[in-house]
Amino acid sequence: xxxxxxxxxxxxxxxxxxxxxxxxxxxxxxxxxxxxxxxxxxxxxxxxxxxxxxxxxxxxxxxxxxxxxxxxxxxxxxxxxxxxxxxxxxxxxxxxxxxxxxxxxxxxxxxxxxxxxxxxxxxxxxxxxxxxxxxxxxxxxxxxxxxxxxxxxxxxxxxxxxxxxxxxxxxxxxxxxxxxxxxxxxxxxxxxxxxxxxxxxxxxxxxxxxxxxxxxxxxxxxxxxxxxxxxxxxxxxxxxxxxxxxxxxxxxxxxxxxxxxxxxxxxxxxxxxxxxxxxxxxxxxxxxxxxxxxxxxxxxxxxxxxxxxxxxxxxxxxxxxxxxxxxxxxxx
Amino acid sequence: xxxxxxxxxxxxxxxxxxxxxxxxxxxxxxxxxxxxxxxxxxxxxxxxxxxxxxxxxxxxxxxxxxxxxxxxxxxxxxxxxxxxxxxxxxxxxxxxxxxxxxxxxxxxxxxxxxxxxxxxxxxxxxxxxxxxxxxxxxxxxxxxxxxxxxxxxxxxxxxxxxxxxxxxxxxxxxxxxxxxxxxxxxxxxxxxxxxxxxxxxxxxxxxxxxxxxxxxxxxxx
Numbered sequence: 001x002x003x004x005x006x007x008x009x010x011x012x013x014x015x016x017x018x019x020x021x022x023x024x025x026x027x028x029x030x031x032x033x034x035x036x037x038x039x040x041x042x043x044x045x046x047x048x049x050x051x052x053x054x055x056x057x058x059x060x061x062x063x064x065x066x067x068x069x070x071x072x073x074x075x076x077x078x079x080x081x082x083x084x085x086x087x088x089x090x091x092x093x094x095x096x097x098x099x100x101x102x103x104x105x106x107x108x109x110x111x112x113x114x115x116x117x118x119x120x121x122x123x124x125x126x127x128x129x130x131x132x133x134x135x136x137x138x139x140x141x142x143x144x145x146x147x148x149x150x151x152x153x154x155x156x157x158x159x160x161x162x163x164x165x166x167x168x169x170x171x172x173x174x175x176x177x178x179x180x181x182x183x184x185x186x187x188x189x190x191x192x193x194x195x196x197x198x199x200x201x202x203x204x205x206x207x208x209x210x211x212x213x214x215x216x217x218x219x220x221x222x223x224x225x226x227x228x229x230x231x232x233x234x235x236x237x238x239x240x241x242x243x244x245x246x247x248x249x250x251x252x253x254x255x256x257x258x259x260x261x262x263x264x265x266x267x268x269x270x271x272x273x274x275x276x277x278x279x280x281x282x283x284x285x286x287x288x289x290x291x292x293x294x295x296x297x298x299x300x301x302x303x304x305x306x307x308x309x310x311x312x313x314x315x316x317x318x319x320x321x322x323x324x325x326x327x328x329x330x331x332x
Numbered sequence: 333x334x335x336x337x338x339x340x341x342x343x344x345x346x347x348x349x350x351x352x353x354x355x356x357x358x359x360x361x362x363x364x365x366x367x368x369x370x371x372x373x374x375x376x377x378x379x380x381x382x383x384x385x386x387x388x389x390x391x392x393x394x395x396x397x398x399x400x401x402x403x404x405x406x407x408x409x410x411x412x413x414x415x416x417x418x419x420x421x422x423x424x425x426x427x428x429x430x431x432x433x434x435x436x437x438x439x440x441x442x443x444x445x446x447x448x449x450x451x452x453x454x455x456x457x458x459x460x461x462x463x464x465x466x467x468x469x470x471x472x473x474x475x476x477x478x479x480x481x482x483x484x485x486x487x488x489x490x491x492x493x494x495x496x497x498x499x500x501x502x503x504x505x506x507x508x509x510x511x512x513x514x515x516x517x518x519x520x521x522x523x524x525x526x527x528x529x530x531x532x533x534x535x536x537x538x539x540x541x542x543x544x545x546x547x548x549x550x551x552x553x
Contacts, residue, residue, distance in 0.1 A: 091377035099511035101376070152509070154378055199511050270510055286453050289507065294446065296439075302370065302379040305441040 068223045069136055071161050077145030083156040085225045087299045092232045093150065094251055095200055096185065096192040103194075108231035111191050113252070116236050122257040123178035130171075132236045136222055139167035143226070144219060146242035148249075149281045149313045153290040156298045160240055161223030166214045168256075174210075178258035182207045183239055183250035200266050206239065206250035207263035207277065209322075217242060217318050243315040245279045276332040280323070281313035285332045342412050355416055359423040362390045363430070380438050387434060388460075391427035392500050394420055396521055399497060403528040418474055421493070425471040432464050456506035463499035466492050497522055 094104035097111075116132040141161055149155045169181070187195045187203035195202050212218065219240040222229055229235040234251025241248045247267055257263075267275035274288055283293040294306040312319050343351065366383055369375050376382045398420040401413045440447050451457050470490060473479070479486050501522050505515040 087377040095510075099509075101378070154381070197511075289454060289456065289509070291446065291450050291454070293449075296378060296380055298377045302375060302383070302438060306439070306446075 068161060068226070068228050069141055071141035071143050071223070071226075073143050077147070077157065077159075080145050080147065080157045082145065082159060083297075083299045088156060088158055088224060089230050089232060091156075091298060093152075093246065094194075094232055094234065096187065096194045096202075096204065096252070097232065098194050099199060104232035105230075107193055108235075111231040111235070113229075113231060113235035116254075118237070118253060119255050120172045120258075121255060122182070122259050123175050124258055125173040125175060128172075132222070135168065135220075135237065136163075138171050139163035141222070146219070146240060147313055148240075148242065148246050149295060149309060151245040151247055151275070151279070151287065151290065151292075153292070153295050154298055155295045155307075155309075159225055160219055160221040161226065162219045162221035162240065164216055165218040165220050165239070166216065168220055169213060172256065172258070174258040177260045179210055180207055180259045180262050181210060181213045182255075182257040182259055182263040183253050184255035184257065185250050186252045186254045201269050202266075203254075204250060205263065205266045206248055207259075207265050208239075208241065208248075209262075211322055212241070212319075215319060215322065217315060243281055243312040243319045245281060247275070248279050278323075278328070278331050280328065280332075281309065282311060282328055282332070283309040284311075285329055348412065348415055352416060352419060356419060356423075359394060359420070359426075362386065362427075380434070383434050384431065384439060387427050387431040388504070391424050391431055392504060392518060394424040394427060395493075395497055395500060396518065396525065398424060399493070399522070399525045403525055406528055406532045422471060422474060425467055428464055428467055456503050459499050459506065460503035463496050463503060466496050466499070470496075494526065497526075 090105045091101045092104040093101070094108070097104040097107040114132065117129045118132070118135065119127065119129045121127050141163055143159055143161050145157060145159045147155060147157050174181075183206045185204040185206075186192070189195050208218070219242075220237055221234070221240045222237050224230070224233060229238065234249070234253075237253050238251040239249045239253065262277055265275075265277060267279075268277060281292075286292060293309055295309045296306055297304065310316075366375075366386060370379075370383075398417055401417055401420075404410050404413055436442055436447065440450070451461050470493065473482060473486060473489060482489065501515060501519050504518060505512060508515055
């Protein structure tokens with residue numbers, strides 16, 4: 001007995017005979033295509049190796065795609081001794097490009113931060129996207145010298161170029177439900193070798209409370225040392241929150257989401273006992289691994305010893321009032 | 333074939349002395365490198381951490397090398413490399429001492445208040461400090477005189493080297509933030525080195541009890 005089954009395939013969906021017969025040809029072509037791309041990747045790798053030795057022709061090419069618009073100098077940190085450009089750009093924590101401090105500088109050489117768009121989502125009037133070129137036109141750029149304290153017990157002084165995050169938030173038009181803001185970094189397995197390792201729960205996610213995000217100190221950085229942000233420092237745009245540990249500064253941001261509930265950040269997931277949502281620099285709250293009452297200043301040399309870590313990394317005057325009444329030991 | 337024969341041969345006293353000297357020089361290469369890098373400004377952006385990590389790494393590496401000589405004997409039957417144990421052990425002590433000195437002096441500037449806090453509050457520092465304290469008596473009793481004086485007790489005392497190695501790997505593991513691939517590698521190596529010993533020990537016990545059983549059996553017959 002033959003049971004006739006009704007088919008739900010429309011005649012229009014059936015592959016035409018000539019295309020079907022061409023299938024082998026197509027597969028062949030695809031095969032060649034793969035070969036060609038892998039060969040290209042090989043040469044790219046060769047170029048990358050070259051670039052490390054000579055003065056990075058590839059890096060220069062991408063630099064010309066977006067030069068930094070004019071910016072004004074500010075009084076922020078004008079008396080601080082800057083960490084050298086070399087140290088700022090070769091000693092990085094950017095796990096997407098590898099967990100070694102020197103790996104991001106090497107592995108991010110071929111990274112393409114242009115073209116780049118950032119999407120705005122969540123508790124906003126309307127979801128929208130914006131290109132990096134348009135973002136830098138939202139507000140005048142300024143240079144600010146900030147101290148940066150890493151949770152690992154070292155610190156730097158960096159001349160960032162950027163604009164207050166508050167300006168971007170104003171443009172994003174969050175609604176009244178927005179209590180927090182979440183930043184999502186790019187997780188591109190092709191360009192970022194570290195993303196292929198299950199070391200963190202990719203993509204890298206960070207967050208701030210709305211008032212923290214609106215604080216005049218909170219910066220969206222697009223450059224440092226007067227030039228476009230180097231890839232290893234989070235090109236094309238990253239967050240800088242100088243009174244918090246460095247890991248709060250999400251790099252290579254692709255998504256900004258406004259939320260009603262406190263976002264769970266990547267490091268909170270990775271070590272809930274070690275990394276809290278606030279992550280304010282606090283010499284009184286111990287970390288299970290590193291001393292937080294003192295720090296090593298990068299570039300100070302082998303015999304410089306440690307310097308005392310300041311409450312809120314020395315920015316208490318600007319940010320202290322936001323945490324009045326909050327138990328900072330509990331909300332570390 | 334010739335190489336195999338050469339390996340099979342036990343080197344004579346003079347040759348042992350030469351190999352020992354080469355090993356000694358090789359063990360000092362990482363130290364020389366640090367001095368060279370220090371002079372040439374090559375200790376990275378965070379030089380204190382660099383020298384801390386480097387000396388700690390070499391202490392662990394040489395310790396594992398020391399612990400690999402017995403498995404070499406058990407697995408391949410070479411007895412003569414055991415003669416390098418003392419020197420390698422002392423080399424490990426040299427790097428561990430450098431490691432501790434850099435920590436106390438360059439990192440913490442002998443600020444005992446901060447040092448005690450760091451040791452008590454951070455498990456990985458505590459474990460590391462414990463491991464180092466345990467190596468001191470081993471280094472002090474590593475001479476012929478103490479060996480003869482302590483005899484059986486010397487053997488028992490020097491068994492702590494296994495504990496030191498485990499503490500050393502734990503120290504490394506706990507200090508790492510998230511990417512545990514490197515300490516995992518050393519944990520596996522240590523596991524293998526201890527595993528080989530355990531395997532042979534168990535086999536020895538088994539064959540012994542087998543013999544006793546057979547003896548009893550023959551007696552009862």
